[in-house]
Each structure stands twice: as structure tokens, then as C-alpha cells.
Amino acid sequence: MHSDPYGSAVDGPDPVATTATGSGPSVSGDPLSGSRGEVDDLARARAQLLAGGSRNHRLDAPSLRHALVDLHEFWLTTKGNELGIRPDSGFAIVAVGGLGRREMPPYSDLDLILLHDDVDPALVAEVADNLWYPLWDAHIKLDHSVRTVPQALQVAATDLTAALGMLEARHIAGDVELSHLLIGGIRRQWRTGIRSRFDELVAQAQARWQRSGQIAHRAEPDLKSGRGGLRDVQLLNALSIAQLTDGMPGLGPDSPGGGLASAHGRLLDVRTELHRVAGRARDQLRAQDADEIGAALRIGDRFDLARSLSDCARTISYSVDVGIRTANNSLPRRGLSKLRRVPVRRPLDEGVVEHGGEVVLARDARPSKDPGLVLRAAAAAAQNGMPISASTLNRLSDNAPELREPWPKGAVGDLLVLIGSGARAISTIEALDRTGLWGRLLPEWGAVRDLPPRDAVHTWTVDRHLVETAAQASALTTRVARPDLLVLGALLHDLGKGRGGDHSEVGAGLAIQIGTRLGLWPTDVTLLSEMVRHHLLLAQTATRRDLDDPATVQSVVDRLGGDPVLLELLHALAEADSLATGPGVWGDWKSSLIGELVRRCRLVMAGEALPVPDPIDPAHIEMAADGGVHVALDPGSATHTYVVTVVAPDTPGLLSHAAGVLALNSLRVLSASLGSYGGSAINSFVVAPRFGVPPQAGLLRQELIRAIGGEIDVLALIDTKEREARGNEPLVDRTGAAVPVQYAQAPPRVIWFDVGGPGGSPGQVEPGQVIVELRAEDRLGLLSRLARVFERNGADVRWARVSTLGASVVDAFCIALTNGDTRAAREELERAILAVVPAPEPKTEDGAVHT
Template sequence: MTDSVEDTTGPAAAPGGDGGPADGGGYPAARVRLLQDEQTTGPDRRAALARLTDEWLAGLLTRHATAAGLSGTALVAVGGYGRGELSPRSDLDLLLLHDGHADPRALAALADRLWYPVWDLGMALDHSVRTPAEARRAARDDLKVQLGLLDARHLAGDAELSARLRSAAYADWRESAPKRLPELHALCQERAERQGELQYLLEPDLKEARGGLRDATALRAVAASWLADAPRGGLEAARTLLLDTRDALHLTTGRATDRLSLQEQDQVAAALGVLDADALLRQTYEAARTVSYAADVTWREVGRVLRARAVKPVLRGLLTGRTAATGERSPLAEGVVELDGEAVLARTARPERDPVLVLRAAAAAAQAGLPLATAAIRRCATALAGRPLPEPWPAEALEQLVTLLGAGAPTVPVWEALEAEGVITRLLPDWERVRCRPQRNPVHTWTVDRHLVETAVRAAALTRRVHRPDLLLVAALLHDIGKGWPGDHSVAGETIARDMAARLGFDARDTAVIATLVRHHLLLVETATRRDLDDPETVGAVADAVGTTRTLELLHALTEADALATGPAAWSAWRGGLVADLVKRVAARLAGEPEAEPRGAEGPTAEQERLALEAGRTGGPVLALRTRAEPPAEDAPAADGPEPVGVELLIAVPDQPGVLPAAAGVLALHRLAVRAADLQLLDPIGDGPVLLLSWRVAAEYGSLPEADRLRADLVRALDGSLDVPARLAERERAYARRSRAVHAPPPRVTVAAGSSRTATVIEVRAHDAHGLLHRIGRALETARVAVRSAHISTLGADAVDAFYVTSTDGAPLTDAAAHEVAAAVEAALQ
């Protein structure tokens, strides 16, 4: 569907033999030639395709109306076709207009002879037959019909009839705009909530998502109302780029689709002459961001106009949520005032003499929870071009940047407005490399630049926990700045952050702290979830990297802010507890206090002891299932709510070979997805050592299995009577037949050198898949190594697992043996 009239499905066969493929004449072949012509692309091809289609349809109407002796009819294109923008697989939006004097049966026959040739060529069609009065009534009843008529274009027949309808449609729209614009805005908001924001989606809908083609069409409608207009800078170029991308998508897929799926992005990029899929997404995000920003500014302007016209408060609230009287100026900061719900420059402000003014205005707007006026930003941007901030920045500029970052959620729209007008890259040139940069890891919700701002927003809520909030906020803004460069982004980011912090005006000591935070922003969460915290080497390595308790305090807050800003899969009370435990141990080491007791030094918990004693007594596995809803992590916003209900599964088994692959295989057979897991060897209890496996699992679908069934299958898996590998292979084959292939990077298995003195750490990074942990466990068993402990972590679609292994005599593996084991595990996962 395009932006207009009703969707009507056509019959299966043409009536009386009329209107079949022969009525297409030379149109089908000419259309194919045009679409295959590589010299005609973009707007030229869309316009040429529209002209070609115009000629064909005009010929149909003229021929059949003349043959039937009908007058007072016109064929009108509406919606996207009415704008002359016909993509390769676009549907046709057509209105057969008549003056009401024609015989209804003759008119119906004429419509059939117009619609059937379109259907016979396999083209989608939205159609209607109306008088001008009927079309106007339909528009009053249906906003989408009214929007379509704004793009009405005469194709054939009575041109005066079409012209009268178009004039009336514009007059009706301008008259009803005060009522209809709030309705249109509500539709845009509802669609954005349903489809998401195009500029952040890995598989965006180019038409329906926020910032897409629908929003661009809505802005045209606002302009046609004469009440407000969108910022013109870059808007038409952005809309053209989105249309070009959709054209390439239609041609590469052969389908009328608007969703830019992952598996098609490389082909679309090649068709557009773009370097790769990432470059394609980045330019698409840029275009969507331009449209979104224009929409934000336009709807604010609509709100001001409607308030000035004394629209009812309920409609004012729909558009702005503010009811302040117009014309009143309230001071916000030096040179900045509030006017009509926006932060604007004071009459006496002189940005050309005050380069800090743009940051002061942005900070004041964010602190007040107000949008920053576009005119104010543009004045400041022009002034910055002529008189940039000196380097290092003056103290006030750094103070205002920190104030802006510390405002919390209101920082985001202010920052985006500055970025849309080019201010951010002028202030922070290194920002250009991360701007609109996609992150293909599905754990990440945002592009790199938006993630950095979101991290600062999350960090703002944690500033009461640290002694230097300014260092925390700036480190949050810069922690992923290295993602615009090749290699390890933490290593590259350290160098960039060191340079940027010095330019911002931090002294050498503070600059070193920021650089350390950026270099090690992943250290705490990776160590806590993938390393044995009872191993002194683990705590010592973190202490050496961090250096001081104050840096550790900042790194702890940055770790939480980064994870919360990444997405719901990156942080939980469980991960937060592990990180807090690690921080406590590292702080004790840095303070010179005695080493913390190992987690198992005080003996097992009551439940673990009960399970272990029973396992030792019976000589078989013992299971305990516990369902619970995890509370939100400390300092997480209340709106995040509790985590979904999950299952904690404890398995105690007398120590024996094959426990890990058997247990993992049984869970996979019962469709339990492993979110996190720990494996540890308890001290000898009763009849011998007992392996304790602590699992956090969730049912892939359906209800949870019964503990007795799990235990029975585990017993069979351990004694060999249940062929787990064969059962899993059978299930994988069945799954592959009814699912689409997942394009994931290959697994990587490495040896984490220096991570432990008492064991060798094998780290596995792979796409989470059915039976993955079972295959890893089998590979380790085949390599004849003992798994002393395991730390399993699943982040979205990615698994990151660490296994502490030893030789059969309990010693760490030699380097050669360790790399052989890693290679064997990697081969098993291919």
C-alpha cells in the first residue's frame, strides 16, 4: 500500500476476454528494458517508469472510453504514483473519476478494462471509482485517502475534472488541518512505536519505520497545510537516498518489499555501488536521521502554530505536552532563555563572540528538559565555523559539556539536534568515525554514537556513587570511540580518548584515568562472567590493570552504565552480583587487605550440601528446579521492571567423565536454552567428590520439563543408553528444514594466556545454537582434559564461554597442548 486510497483486491480472470495481456501492448517489454537499463537509475528511472506507465494507462482509458461512448471521466494517479515516483515493484494507486452522469454498468465495464490489464501483468493495484464529491467525502472520513489526494495527478480523460478535484482536495486539507494534523501526528507516533526507529534497526523497514518514507510523505502533507514547514537542509537528498535503496532492494529481490533484510544487504550495496553492507546501513541511517530530525522540528512548529490559534488543550498536549503561554521569556543561563517551550538564544546573545554559548545553551536546555531551538543551533554553528573553541577547551566549556551529559534522558534529543546541525563533529572531530555506525551484534540496541550517548545517560544516574562524576560521564561518552578504527576498539579507543581528554581541558592525571577507563571498560564484566574469581591470578590481573581504588570505583559504574545502555540482554542482577563480587575482591587487593575467602571456602550452601550428600549416597545425579523472576539490577530504572521468569537448575553428580556434555545434551533435548552456567567441583563429601552444575535456563517454548524426566534422561545419557548426539543431530536436521539459514560469523576458540596459574582457560565465542554446549563438552572430553570449572554466558544470539581445564594429573596444559585443544573444540563447532 502507498499513502492513499482503499485497497481492493481484483478478480481472478478478465471479463469477456477484454483487458487481457494483449491490452498491455508493448508496455511489459518496454518496462523490462527500462528496469534493465543500468544507465538510467534513481529519480530518472522512477520518473521514466512513471511516464511509461502513464502512457500505457492513458491509452487504455482513451481507447475503452471512446469505444463505450463515455465522457466526463478521468484517470488520476494518487499516492506515490501520483508523485511520479514509481519504484520497480511499487503498486499503482488509481482513481477513476467521473462526473456522475455515466451509465453505472458502462462505467463498471470501463473500470474492468482498466484494472484487469494491471492485474494480468502481476502488478499490485489500489483502485477506486468515484465522483469528485464522493472522493471528498471519502477523504473526510479517512485521513489516508485525504493524504493520497494531495498527490493527485491527471493521467487521461477530462483534465478539468481532475483539476477541480485537486483544488478541492487542497482547500479541504488546509481548512481541516488544525483537526487533521494532530491525527496525522498520532498516526506517525503509533507507527514509530510499532516499527521502531529506522536509524537504529539492523533490518529496517525503509517505508514504515520512524525516519522512513512514510514520515517524509507526512512532512509534505504538513507543508501543504501552510501551517508549518520542515527544515529543508538535506531532506530531499535523504528521501531520494531512501527511494534509491528501495529500488535496489526491489530489483535484487524481485519482490515488493520495504524491509532491508540482513541477507540482502550485500547485494543491495553492490547494486548501489556502495562499499559494503555496513556502508549501506550507515548511509541509510544518515538519511533516516535527517528525516527524523526534520519531523521533530516540524511537529514542534505545528504545536506552536496550533497553540497560537487557541486549539483545545487536549490537542496541544497531543503535539507538545506543554501548555505554557506564548511570548513569555524565562532566563535559563547566560544568553539562553525559554520561549514558547524551547530553549532559544537571548536577544543580547552574541555567539560569534562567545564560542562556549552553544554548549551553555545545550546544557541549559537539557537540564530544563526542553528542546533546543533549531535557529539557535544554526546561529551557534555558523559562529563556531568562524571562531572555534580554543584547544585545550576553556574550563567553562568542559563544565558545560559535563553538565549536558549529566542531565539524563533529556540529553538525548538535545545531542541529536546538535548532531543534525553538524555541531558535534565540529566540537569533537573524532565523533565522525562513530556517527551512524551500525553494530551488527544483536545484543546492541543502538548505533555506536547513540550507544555512547545512552551510556552517558545511564552514567548520570550513577554519579552519586563516584568521587569524580565528570570523569565518569566523559569516559562513558568516549568508551567505544575506538569502534571507528581497525583492530581492538578498546586499544584504539585508549589512544583517541587520551588525545580527546587533553583537548577537552583535563590535566595529565585525569586524562590518564579516562584513558584507563576506556581501555578497560569491558574488563570487569568479562572477568566476572568468564573467569574463576577464586583464582588469585584473576583478581591480581584486574588490580594491576586498574591501579587505584578510585579508578576501580569509576570503572564499576562505567561497566554498569555501558551494559544497561547496550540492551536488555547485557545486564542483570546476576551479572551485577558477579561484577560487585569481583570489585570487592579487587578493592581489597588494592587496599592491601587479606585475600577474600574463596566462595566455596565456607562450604556449600544448605541446598548444595543436601544435593551433594544425596548424590554421593545414591551414586547418581540429583536435580533441583527453581522458577523465579529476577529483580532488576541495582540502580536500574524502575521502568525496566523485573527480568522474565527463568529457571535455576542445580545438578549434583558424583565426579565422572562426560558429565558436562551429557547434562548439556539433555537440556538441549528438552528445549531448555542455557543463559548462564557454572560448573565446580565441591570438596569431597561422603563417598567422594561431587560435580555441581548451576544452570540458568529458559524454555525455548512451551512449558518447563519435569525434574524427574530430566533426571531420568541424564541417567540414561551417562550410562550410554540415550544416544544424545544422534538425537540432537536428528533435531537439527528437522529444524534446518523449516527455518531460514542464519548468517553468523564462524566460531572462535582461543587460549586465554595468563588467566590462571592452576589451570588453562579455553574461551569459546560462537553463535548460540541448539546443542552448542553439548558439542563443546564432547570436544573437551575427547581431548582428554578435565574441566575444573566452567563459566557460561549467553548475550542475545552470542555465547561466550570460558572453561578452566587441566590435564588428567591436575596440572595446567602446556602451550602446545592448550592450542591443540582449542583447535579441536573449534573444529567441532564448524
């Protein structure tokens, strides 16, 4: 039988069946059609169930399905007994599809197998005809087959769709031992053959998702075949029967939306009402039916129904992702694969390791005592493009305490790394959201979770749109001086929707609330709030107002308070927001209009301020007095951070050696202040260990002295360490020098500030010096590499301010070009800088990313 387990059937004769009649209308008076009264009773009973009287007295969706199951079982049992289909008769009636699962929507096909124990073909044909014809006369869609147990097993072995249907077979009437032979045989065959069929099973599901799309983000979703639909629940059941998953991977009743079982039940209820409203079998929910279905289920209007469906579908989709991943790791090994070594646990961050391609907790991790562990795990997952294991998410959900307010700086940094990781962040945030962890971090998220858009131009639900906007903004971080505020603003810009009132104004208040909780500086909280309040300003002004009118430009400048940083952030946010809205929303016309508006506003605002050095601590001046090499290690102001101060004679290559030693010891530079006094360099680094605790200051000093003396090549060792972190993949040459195999989201940018520029102060930038600012994605040992570039290109670093904001860096260096400050020298230095920073993946002609 070519059975669709959720109601459809593949037409055509079955070459394996002993006897299989074709479907078609019965002939009036045909002796095979049974008594007229019997047919009328079945049809009348079905009609009464489907009519159900007034709305107040009709059966609800679950009760209707159960009543239809009972009706058909009763009729089949009675008819089977009349035809001699009894225990020890050699015949059995077996149900698959909706009747097999006891979840029959009103107009779903009746999927039946007439099993026989190699009975005489003439008798089989007679019994089959007398069973099928009354059902056809009652106008019941029937998908049927007649087989022996070996024939059914043969079909299941060669037809994946039929196998999935028969996995849920259920005995209805007749010889129960015969039914059990089939059911037990199908399941044993499925378990023993799953290794060879797993890839086909996954490929079939992916092809179905490609055809039918995602239920959560479709205006007229396919409830059966769409991603997150009923067939995906069947897929999970099949993996559970194969003993590869537990059937409810990762989500229980305490999860948002009530977990997998609740999502499945609600989706069945919607499909049941869809059949009842349409008066026939239908799987695609049409927009004109949504209000009536929502009212029948007491959900609300079509927007409320869409939100409920999104919740169900995303819960099921997450469960399927976890189920497939778990099943793949559980597949039995054969042959040489048995000899594979057990996966190594590779440290990723404090308390977080990689194991078997998933992010899991380290053995000594204590989630109940480490509030920042959730974000560290999420940041590591997004940055490395790996999923967090379901067991880890469950453990964190059960044990992780709330972050104290204001958040520790390390937690804020991990949040920035997560949302700044581009498309890799989407699945990580989805997993956090489905397990309740994301709502714990951002309680305000609940109002927009699964909220459908009111405008047809939007592709995504509001919460997914926010995450998509942050992903788009991550590719624009090097265009702004505050990449941290750009990705935060992108994540929060529509958070005021679903609450009534102007969502921009409501969202601005929420941004203040969230920024304060995160512990941002008051000025940054204000800037973040203004981003959310004015996130539509540039697009609306550029497309609706006359840009040649000076009053138009002045009005924008006045509303932004003349702040060029806010203007820069809003420009990038407008592009990210449009790109995340839907196809065709961002184009050359809109881009050119907004760009021209921003250009004119900048002319009115008149420039930006120069970076300035931090003052030197008097205690460090005392350390420089003896002219020796000193390294101090002190606790930082935030958890898991330390301040490393290096004071040494200011010799060529010192900065590269010092930064390289820190990178070799897995110390990530969060910020740095580089200066000099007399003949000594005074460099202070705020660092965070990637895992564990940092080495003692004495060991760092010894390695620094060895590096200065030429005993070790720190950059060569960093390259080796980077390759090992990427699984020994070779570094790829894209710009004439080695760059890491994990590429940036945004293109790097180098900005030059000349002496005497706006904002400069005497004594900060001396004649013959320039300031070069780098905006790029971070990389292992990046500061050491940059220092080596300056050294080799005749650029003497006089002071520097280094900042790591999430996964991005904004580094300003005051340099003197010893070989002359010429255009050619600047261009050569810029090329050398860009050669050692992460570059985005190149794209093909059609815009796809090269892999």
C-alpha cells in the same frame, strides 16, 4: 479509495464510489480486457525495464523509477485517449501514491482514481472496466476507485489515510479542470481542517512507529513505515501543504548526510533495489538481501548499507520531530485559545531563554562572538527537558565560532551538565549531531556516527550506544568520587571503533587528545585515558577468570596501577556500558561477579584518602582582623566566573545565609572553600551567574547583613524562586521534606570518614571531628540548605570543600557533633541531609518511572 500512499491498499468495497470493480484475474477473451497486443506490450515493456540486461547496462535506481513513471503515464494517456478520456470529456485519470509523486518502485501498486463529472453510471462502468482490465491482464497490482469530486472530498474528510494519499494526487489524462477541482479541493479541505485532525495525524504516526520500530536501529528495518522512513517524509509533506512547516525543517544540504532531500532519495533508492532483488513488493529489508543491495547501489557491504540507512533515518526522524513541533506551535487558534497570552521569555542561562516550550537565544545574544553559547544552550535544553528550536540550531550552526583550545572551564562544565542529564540528553545530542554542531565540538565523532554494531547483542549504533552509556552513567554518579570523569569516560569509551586495531587502545589515545583539548588536569587526562583503555577489563576478568585465584585479583590491581579511584570509575562504567548495550546484558550474575572482583581489588588496594581543606589566603586573614562583615567580588579564572569571598564573625547560620544570598542572586556555586581564622569565618565561593552579570559586592554585603539580622528568610525566598523556575509547580514531598520537582538521575550518597582514617593528617581533622562527604545532584540553594541542616542538627562546620561537577556535587564537610558523636546522631543527620537533596523519580513495580 482506501489508498496507502506508498503502495499498499486496503481491501474491500468502497461504499462511496459510484463504480468500483473488484480486483481479480481477467477472463481470457473477455471483451472488456482490450486487445491482447496492448496488454503484451505493457507487460513486455515493464519486464525489459526490470531486467535491464547486465549490471553494467541496467538502469540505476532513480532512472528505473523515472522510466516506470514515464511508461505508465504513456500507457494511461494513450489508453485514456482511446476510451474517450479527453479534455472536456467529463472524465479524468488521477494518480496518487508512487505514480502521483513520480517515484514508483518496480513492484509498487498503481494507485488510480477515475474522476467523472456526474456522468451516466452505465458509461462510467464501461470506461472503468476497459481501463482496469488491461492493467490486471498485465499483472499490475492496482488500487483503484471511481468517484465524483464531491465523493472524493467526502472520503478524504473521513479517512485520514485516504486524505494523505490524495494530498499528492496528480493529473494524468482527460479533463484537467476536473483534476484541479479535486486537487485544489483536497488541499483547501486539509488546510482548513488541520486543527481538528492534527492530533489524530500525530497519534497515527506514533502508533506506526511503535509497530515498526526505528529504521536506524533495526537489523531488518521497515523502509516505509519505520521511524525515519518514507511515510515520515509524506507526513512532513502533509504538514507543509497545511502551511504549518516549510517542508524542510531544520536541515539543508550542508548538514551531515546531505540533509532531508538527500536522505529521502537514498531511502527511495534502497527500496527500489529491494523490490528488484526480491522480485516483488517488499518494504522490510532482510539481512540476506543487504549485501546485494549495497553492491547494486555502490554503497558497500551490508554494514555500509546499514550505516547509510541509519544516517537517512535519523535525518528524517529529526526533521519530523522539528516539523511536528513547529506545526503544533503554528496551529490556528480558535475560541478562548485566542485569548492566551504570548509565551514569556524565561531566562535559562547567559544568552539562553525559554520561549514557547523551546530553548532559543536571548535577543542580545551574539553567537558569532560567543563560542560557549552552543554548549550553554544544549545544557539548558537537556537540564530542563526542552528541545532547542530549529532556528536556533541553524543560527548557531551558521555563526558560532570554534571553541579555543583548551576549552574554557565554563564550556567544560556545560558539557558535563549536558551529558550528565540522563535520558534528556539523548534528543539534545541527536539534534546537535544532525545539524553538524556535535561533530564540531567532537571532531572524532565522525568515525562512529551511524556505525552499525558488529555484535548482534548491541541494540544501538556505536554513536547512539555511547550517548546511551552516558545516560546510564548519570544514574551512577553518586557512587564515584569523580562523576565528571565517569560521564566523560562513558561518552568516549567506544570512540576507537571503526578505525582499525584494538578499539580500547585506539580510544585511549583519542581520550588523551580530547581531554587535553578540554583543558583537564594532566592527571585527569591520564585517568580518563585509562578508563577507556580498561573499560572491558572488569567484565572480561570477572566472567572468564577464577576469582578465587589471588593472581587474578592481583593482575587487575597491577593493570590499574593500584588506583582505587580508577577501580571505582571502571565498576560504574561496566554497569552503564552493559545496561546501554541491550536487554539481558546486565543481570544479577554479572553484577555479583564484577562486584566481588571489585571488593577483592579494594582490599588489596587498601582504602581511600581523606578530603583535606584548602589553605587560607593571607589577604583574607587581614580582612578578618577588624571582626566586621566583608564581601569581595573578583573575576574568576574562567569566562563568566567570579570569586566571592565572605569574611564575617563566625556565628551560627552564617554559611546558610551567605550561600542563600548567592543563590537568590542567581549565582551558581561551582566550588567553595570554607574555613575559619580566629573568631571569623572565611568562605570563598567560585560562582557563575546563570545569566547577565553579578550584582556589586556592596549589594551582596547588604543582603547578607539583612539575612544575618533576620530581616529576610533566604531559604523561603529560594523556595519561591525554585517554584517560579519550574513554572509554579508545587514542590513534592518524597522524604519528609521538600525536594524539587525536577529529580536527580542518581540517588544521593552520604559517606562518613572517621578521625584517624587513611590519608588524614594532624591539624586537618581534630579529635571529636568527623568528615561527611555528600555526593548528589545539584539544586538551587543546595549549599544554603545543607548549612541550615548542619545548624539545626547540632553539627558545627569547621571547614569544607565544595565542588560542582556538571550537574553533580561532591561536598566534603569537617564537622563536630556538639550533641555527641553517636550512631543515632549520625543517622539523624544523614536523614536530614538526604531530605534536602534531589532524589531520583520513584519507579513502579515494572521499572517505569512515576510521573
